[in-house]
Amino acid sequence: MSDPVENPLREGLARERVPQPCTMIIFGASGDLTKRKLVPALYSLGRDRLLPSAFSVIGVARRDIGDEAFRQSMRESCDKFARRRPVEEALWKTFSDGLFYCNGTFESPDTYTKLKKQLDELDEKRGTRGNRVFYLSTPPNEYPAIISMLGQAGLINRDGDTPFTRVIVEKPFGRDLQSARSLNRTVHDSLRENQTYRIDHYLGKETVQNILVFRFANGIWEPLWNSKYVDHVQLTVAEAIGVEGRGGYFESAGIVRDMVQNHMFQFFCLMAMEPPVAFEAEAVRDEKLKVLRALRLLPSDPKLVAQNVVRGQYSAGAVGGETRMSYRQEKGVAPDSNIETYVAMRLFIDNWRWAGVPFYLRAGKALPKRVTEIAIHFKRAPHAIFPSAAAEIERQPNVLTIRIQPDEGIALNFFSKVPGPTTDVxxxxxxxxxxxxFGAEPPEAYERLLLDCMLGDGTLFTRGDEVEASWTFIDQIEKAWAQSPPTDFPNYASGTWGPDAAEQMLQRDGRAWRRL
Amino acid sequence: MSEAEDRLRLFKKGDAIEVPFTKVESELRALWRHAAEGKPGEPRRPVTRACLWNLIVAVDTQALVEMKALTDHVGRQFPARTILVGPIETHPGEDEGEIYSFVQAHWRAGEAHATGSEQVTLLSTGAAATRLPSLVRSLLVPDAPTAMLWLDTPTHESAVRELTFEVDRLIIDSRSLEREADLDQYDLLSVHSPSLEFADLAWIGISPMRSLAAALFDPPHDPAQLDQLTRVRVTSGIAGTQARALLMLGWLADRLGWHNLRRQKGSAIARRWTATRRHGGEVQVELQTELGGASHGVTGLLLEKESDRWSLRRDTGAIDVTAPGLPMRSQPARSHTNAELVVAALGARGRDPSYREGLRKAIEFLQAHS
Structure with a gap:
């Protein structure tokens, strides 16, 4: 078969990748994610001329409303949440002409029969050519039923890419290794792995993607990026907010499942992985998987686990001058809950590059401020030739900080001589x-990820074996904690940097958490 | 208030301060240092002196105020060392001439600290203009790329023309040419500096139209249809210099391999050509002037292949897109200020290798004979 003819008008234009016409079907269209993120992101893509020439959206949910009411509701969402506001009337007209609604329950075959009919009509009317992206924005327990029903209704083209079928699955992808494996099996019964897009919106953030650019587009860092020069690495995901009305959900998850297994492990992998052979889905995901597989397993004794993993739960206090209730007082939370809202852990990657380098991860709610960052602490100069400055140099080594949010950027701390007659540094x-x-405003994470999925680029999505590898590690922690429930919860006050045990974990190694 | 304090106050406000041209660097260093020190008794407030580009801006007496306003806008959005440079009117008896220099900061206040970039203005009288290029060279920030913004026709007589051979990117604006024929001045420059990147504000301004036109033939639509076009019409919403419409035609002609351009009989509001398509056959080309709607350089594009028609139609706020077999859709389109276009020109959109070829083809349209 001959290669398709290149579009000669494309050369030199900013956008090189163009999605094919398609319809996006959102299950859970009345939910918060659809209103706050998905439809505003699609509108913004339209605003930036990044949507396909023929494009439709079908919202699927239980509520019995029609197309017009759905459009009205999405208009209100875009008015509130779109990155570029106010909404432009001419664009909205075009965009909303492509918005449709299909009501029904996710378990009923009738819903899928109706949906199939609607999709076929839209293909005919709007030129979307049978290409479909299904977005599962529903509670995770609905995923298996929806995926199976889609397969049974003939809505998935498993055999080829013309027309294409892709399914985006929101986190959490399982709640332990067993459930993740089971979900992967269900997915693979109906879909090929490369049709499955497990979304983690952290990977859509510019600064997270910039970790790869920073590491692999610059020649100067890679020689330093190893155990010879790096003393240790600290990763922090600190949130000032508490569970904010999500107490019911959080009770079944905890910070490890909610934050560490997915978001934090993702940028941990990007920071630690070997250079991929190309910026392509399989190459990048292979390298991330190797990091997860090289994680040193924790000891089986819960007491020894506690030396490497510290858990915490916030009590009442004040954050940023505002009083905050304790976790156990939050709506939907049991008054004697043992769910962790803070975790700190010490990890080792047993491979050639990182042998012996500790990675300290901490994530928590109700901490003093919102900060997500990676800090690489380099080893000190091997010999002190400035005696008057030795203490200062000893106290604060060179640190490279990749700030993911807020104030996104990169900083390198180094020593400089203080002007004057002495050698103070x-x-x-x-x-x-x-x-x-950069003058340009960065796109929202969901914009990038939805566009990538339409383009069939899975680089910024998580593969099934990655998910299983991360759960393999997390399961050890959950198992140890189940055997040894906490006796000191709540153990840190809202507005502080977590429990004392987290500080002590680093002190034992002669180190300290960064004060952020 | 001492003179030094007064200068610091002006600097922090972003106002211009006159300094001897031999001391521009040292004065700037001192001002930045004092700006970080704060008042006695107050804590130090860190300031970051930022520079991603050197931006040389060619000015003359007439354009000075306008260009100053433009660079003030650009400076606040994009950290660059901006150097406005050019001769001003010479008074009788100023044969030797003088160089006057001013410095100022463009500030972007942050929560914890302020980030600023700087602007230097160098104006000369009389023969001192010949010394300007050497002064500019001495003021370029090392290791930062250098762009030159020259919105006038780049004439041979200009004192700053020699700087165009030393910069990485030349930002021009063919919309401001007095005569369309002067487009070949850019071509001459491009011949002399093969590695120079050209960022034409007119070209950047038509990029939404070019992008939408390209999207009409993205997969799954067959781009081979472009080689079978029989008629192409570009509509301009303005009279006078129609650089944008000509560049649009030049772009299409270059990308689609049209050659053997022949001028056809037209009228004041409809210029016509015939071209031979890449794989043979002819295409009728028209540049139509249609005033009264959106006053943009390209308000419409019509492509025809037998009975198939693709069209882009711009009104004041949107571009309507129609194509065979697809529902009509609208894309927002707003006019960009010159400052926005200059910021875009300093970014990735200012590096478009297809511009030179598009320009050459636009000139071919102008020079085509019947």
Missing amino acids: LPVPMEFRYGTS
Whole structure:
């Protein structure tokens, strides 16, 4: 077969990748994610001329409303949440002409029969050519039924890519290794792995993607990126908010399942992985998987686990000057809940590059401020030739900080001589900040990820074996904790940096958490 | 208030301060240092002196105020060392001439600290203009790329023309040419500096139209249809210099391999050509002027292949897109300010290798004989 003819008008234009015409079907269309993120992201893509020339959206949900009411509701969402506001009337007219609604329960075959009919009509009327992206924005327990029903209704083209069928699955993908494996089996009964897009919106953030650019587009860092020069690495995901009305959900998850297994492990992998052979889905995901597989397993004794993993739960306190109730007082939370809202852990990657380098991860709610960052602490100079500055140099080594949010950017701390007759030194930061360096406003994470899925690019999505590898590690923690329930919860006050045991974990290694 | 304090106050406000041209760097260093020190008794407030580009801006007496306003806007959005440079009117008895220099900061305030970039203005009288290029060279920030913004016709007589051979990117605006024939001045420059990147604000301004036109033939639509077009019409919403419409035609002609351009009989509001298509056959080409609607350089594009028609139609707020077999859709389209276009020109959109060829083809349209 001859290669398709290239579009000669494309050369030199900013966008190189163009999605094919398609319809996106959102299950859970009346939910918060659809209103706050998905439809506003699609509208913004339209605003930036990044949607396919023929495009439709069908919202599927139980509520009995029609197309017009759905459009009205989505208009209100875009008015509130779209990145570019106010909504432009001419664009909205075009965009909303492609919005449709299909009501029905996710368990009923009738819903899928109706949906199939609607899709066929839209293909005819709007030129979407049978290409479909299904977005499962529903509670996770609905995923198996929806995926099976889609298969049974003939809505999945498993055999080829013309027309294409892709399914985006929201996190959490399972709640332990067993459930993740079971869900993977259900998915693979109906879909090929490369039709499955497990979304983690952290990977859509510009700064997370920039970890790869920073590491692999610059020649100067890679020689330093190993155990010879790196003393240790700290990863922090701190949130100032509590569970904010999501107490019911959080009771079944905890911070490890909610934050560490997915978001945090993803950027941990990007930070630690070997260079992929190309910026392509399989190459990048292969390298991430190798990191997860090289994670040193925790000891089986819960007491020894506690030396490497610290859990916490917030009590009442004040964050940013505002009083905050304790976790156990939150709506939907049991008054004697033992669910963790904070975790700190010490990990080792047993491979050639990182042998002996501790990675300290911490994630928590009701902490003093919202910060997500990776800090690479380099080893000290091997010999101190400035005696008057030795203490200062000992106290604050060179640190490279990749700030993911807020104030996205990168900073390198190094020592400089203080002007004057003595050889005093002070650490000074060399900073790059997205906000001040680039005039352009970065797109929302969901914009990038929805576009990538329409383009069939899975690089920024998680593969099934990655998910299972991360659950393999997390399961050890959950198992140890189940054997040894906490006796000191709540053990940190809202507005502080977590329990004392987290500080002590680093102190035992002669280190300290960064003060952020 | 001492003179030094007064200068610091002006600097922090973003106002211009006159300094001797031999001391521009040292004065700037001192001002930045004092800006970070704060007042006695107050804590130090860190400031970041940022620069992603050197941006040389060619000015003259007439354009000085306008260009100053433009670079003030650009400077606040994009950290660059901006150097406005050019001769001003010479008074009798100023044969030797003088160089006057001013410095100022463009500030972007952050929560914890302020980030600023700087602007230097160098104006000369009389023969001192010949010394300007050497002064500019001495003020370029090392290791940062250099762009030159030259919105006038780049004439041979200009004192700053020699700088165009030393910069990485030349930002021009063919919309401002007095005569369409002057487009070949850019071509001449491009011949002399093969590695120079051209960022034409007119070209960047038509990129939404080019992008939408390209999207009409993205997969699954067959781009081979482009080689079978029989008629192409570009509509301009303005009279006078129609650089944008000509560049649009030049772009199509280059990308689609049209050759053997022949001028056809037309009228004041409809210029016509015939071209031979890449694989043979002819295409009728028209540049139509249609005033009264959106006053943009390209308000419409019509492509025809037998009975199939693809069209882009711009009104004041949107571009309507129609194509065979697809529902009509609208895309928002707003006019961009010059400052926005310059910021875009300093980004990835300012690096478009297809511009030179599009320009050459646009000139071919102008020079075509019947």
